[in-house]
Amino acid sequence: MEHLDAELLGLMALGETPGTEADAHHLDTCPECAATLRGFRRVTDIATLDTAGIVLEQPSAGTWTAIHQALGLSPTLAADPLAGPDPMATPGSQADQPAASPAEVETPSTPDGGKVAAPIPLRPGARDRRRPRLWMATAAAGVVLGTAAGWTAAVVLGQGGTPSPGPARSGPVARVLAETPLTPLAAHTGSGEAQMEQLPDGTRQLTVHLSAEQTSGYREVWVATSDLSGMVSLGVLANDTGSFTIPTGIDLAQYPVVDISNQAYNGNPAHSDDSVARGKLSPKA
Structure with missing residues (x-):
């Protein structure tokens, strides 16, 4: 059996009607094409979903421990970055210490056992944690919606x-x-x-x-x-x-x-x- 073209199914996910009566009949009788269309619609719906009001879950305490062990990071980075204040937002946290070289960041302590340069945060503070999801949603929307210029997200939402x-x-x-x-x-x-x-x-x-x-x-x-x-x-x-x-x-x-x-x-x-x-x-x- 010859299935419908993926580009045609993508346009249908955006609200287009099938190109011919034969296409519509095939879609009604072919479980594989119907499943592909549902998948395209799911991508379109999620990509254009309004994230306002969605509350993201706080990672558990063991999440950073597992990441730290898997990457073999320095012991100076063992503390969960989200467990305390944002090191970049603490007044004077950098002013009281000399600038850290790459060697200092990777070494647990200085040669005389003194201060260690503050680790560079691996990700932004809590207020920016939504941005990766928003970026991915925008990118996904661009991939799907780019095949049908002129259509708006309102057709799908x-x-x-x-x-x-x-x-x-x-x-x-x-x-x-x-x-x-x-x-x-x-x-x-x-x-x-x-x-x-x-x-x-x-x-x-x-x-x-x-x-x-x-x-x-x-x-x-x-x-x-x-x-x-x-x-x-x-x-x-x-x-x-x-x-x-x-x-x-x-x-x-x-x-x-x-x-x-x-x-x-x-x-x-x-x-x-x-x-x-x-x-x-x-x-x-």
Whole structure:
């Protein structure tokens, strides 16, 4: 079987429609191309995710110890750089000591057992710790979005990679199939609702609204079986509200649960087992 071109799938992840009816039919019937498209959409959603309000975890005390041992660093660098004040921000910390040469930095003490030059910090203070993640997100967004000049991040954010329906017009309208409230779980506070609609073209769309709360990662939308033994990812909830296309072949009678998870930035696509909110769809009469 000849699969769809990766460039075409990349454009579709940005909101483009398939080039031909044959492309659309192939996408509906080919699990491999559908999985590739979901992966591209995941990259686009995460790369353009608004990181405001996301709280990064503080590394554990053993993290720096492991790094120090693995790199074979000098004993003068054994202390965790984040355990105390930023050495670069301490007034007079450098003024009272002579300038350190490379040899002094690598040597535990001076020949007469006196002062040792303060180690150069290996990374910036806490206020700058978000910058590497922001830089990586910007770079990833540039790779994906660069294939479709003229499209904006607004097309992707909150839409799961699918453009929202156009303005209301005379003729067929979307029909509500099912809905559910979303109840916060565990220590989370976000709540809201989810609504399943069938669009005039037959596409099923799940619209999720969930109030904002600070999380350690990003929020992802899933449909699941009643016992949570099977789960299918629909995409990243980048804002308070997002709409997601239900893949062809997903029977909502078997996947009636809507689950929102808090996913860590670790590259693992599996469910994190940390659910923010959940609800079970009830058919609309």
